[in-house]
Amino acid sequence: MEFLRLVLVFLHLLGMAVLVAMLLLQRRTAPGGPLNKGWLHGSLLQLVTGLALVGIAEMGEPPVNHAKVGVKLVVLLVILGLVAVNVRKEKFAGWLVPTLAALVVLNTGVAVFWV
Numbered sequence: 001m002e003f004l005r006l007v008l009v010f011l012h013l014l015g016m017a018v019l020v021a022m023l024l025l026q027r028r029t030a031p032g033g034p035l036n037k038g039w040l041h042g043s044l045l046q047l048v049t050g051l052a053l054v055g056i057a058e059m060g061e062p063p064v065n066h067a068k069v070g071v072k073l074v075v076l077l078v079i080l081g082l083v084a085v086n087v088r089k090e091k092f093a094g095w096l097v098p099t100l101a102a103l104v105v106l107n108t109g110v111a112v113f114w115v
């Protein structure tokens with residue numbers, strides 16, 4: 001079970017790296033649109049691995065911090081919603097990519113600083 005948890009943490013961190021890479025790629029290759037599909041893949045990977053990690057944590061000790069996980073889930077669902085609405089558009093609003101980046105940074109901060 002511990003090995004599975006480590007694999008999931010590994011994938012979860014790679015998913016975060018995908019989202020940071022999308023920010024840099026988007027600014028270089030397609031600043032005005034369309035939105036790179038990697039945003040969708042990275043955020044879906046975070047959702048699946050994050051929920052699986054919660055499932056594993058529920059089986060062990062210490063108890064899961066449900067408030068923290070809930071905040072991370074809501075932030076991720078906002079990211080996913082914004083990406084899903086914009087991923088098929090030719091062009092997107094100028095605030096979209098900075099907002100997505102801020103939400104990814106917010107979730108990273110919640111993960112690290114909220115113990």
Ligand code: HEM
Nearest residue numbers: 016046047050051053054069072073076104107108111112
């Ligand atoms: C943009 C979205 C997300 C980012 C950037 C992110 C980032 C991170 C980071 C950096 C860690 C490692 C923290 C540490 O070990 O101190 C982590 C761990 C974790 N994340 Fe996320 N996360 C995201 C979404 C989610 C979601 C949606 C969930 C669940 C609903 C979730 C659940 C967890 C759990 C349970 C851990 C603890 C893993 C462990 O050490 O066993 N994450 N996350």
